[in-house]
Amino acid sequence: MCESDAAIRFVTVGAVDDIPNGTSRMFVVEGKAVGVFHVEHQFYALDNACPHAGASLAHGHLDGCTVSCRIHHWRFCLKTGTYLDEPASRWNVQVVPVRVVEGHIQIGLP
């Protein structure tokens, strides 16, 4: 399923129940790997590739609104994509629009 919202096109990737609170999962949406995180009853989405060496952030460790990469433990803010171990660095991760519509998780694509 796919629909438009302003300039963003949202694509359904699964149901809310597919990602219990406190967990994360990777989806490939039209060739783009996106990590979707369910923490504190909110959904967040980031480009799934860690900017250090490409590990899957969806397979990282969650601590509140922070995900730590499982390979070398770099930490990123789920809300902003900011690399938290060196703020204002060039290593931030792209935030991906995500929303919940009628129990379905939707990822926004440009």
Ligand code: FES
């Ligand atoms: S690959 Fe993520 S911190 Fe190294």
